[in-house]
Amino acid sequence: xxxxxxxxxxxxxLGITGYIYWFYYRSYGDGLREGYFQKFSRKGNIFKxxxxxxxxxxFGPRRVMRNASLSANYFYxxxxxxxxxxxxxxxxxxxxxxxxxxxxxxxxxxxDNYNGRNSEKGQYIADRIVKLEELE
Numbered sequence: 417x418x419x420x421x422x423x424x425x426x427x428x429x430l431g432i433t434g435y436i437y438w439f440y441y442r443s444y445g446d447g448l449r450e451g452y453f454q455k456f457s458r459k460g461n462i463f464k465x466x467x468x469x470x471x472x473x474x475f476g477p478r479r480v481m482r483n484a485s486l487s488a489n490y491f492y493x494x495x496x497x498x499x500x501x502x503x504x505x506x507x508x509x510x511x512x513x514x515x516x517x518x519x520x521x522x523x524x525x526x527x528d529n530y531n532g533r534n535s536e537k538g539q540y541i542a543d544r545i546v547k548l549e550e551l552e
Contacts, residue, residue, distance in 0.1 A: 494527020513547035
């Protein structure tokens with residue numbers, strides 16, 4: 417009876433550990449997003465995190481981006497690395513290409529959960545500035 421209990425307990429712990437890893441720590445995807453970097457802030461009640469917002473290209477060339485009244489498309493993300501956050505603070509008002517990692521579920525110390533606001537569910541963490549351009 418004791419071996420059965422220990423075996424079930426180990427199976428339960430393994431299952432919980434696997435679930436937590438799969439949904440909260442395993443990278444679901446990564447990629448690049450380019451857009452006009454218009455907002456960056458540090459916020460949170462208990463866990464302070466850096467949150468950013470890119471206005472993505474929609475219609476036509478970048479000069480349309482300044483008057484983007486047609487179907488604005490935003491990309492919301494969080495930043496964990498303080499060095500990246502310091503660099504991004506100086507990029508507001510410029511066109512930025514960011515590399516991000518997407519996780520299936522969010523952890524409060526990694527930033528906000530933007531499910532329903534981004535095109536795909538998940539928590540997006542910007543981890544690198546790939547390219548920076550001035551608006552024409």
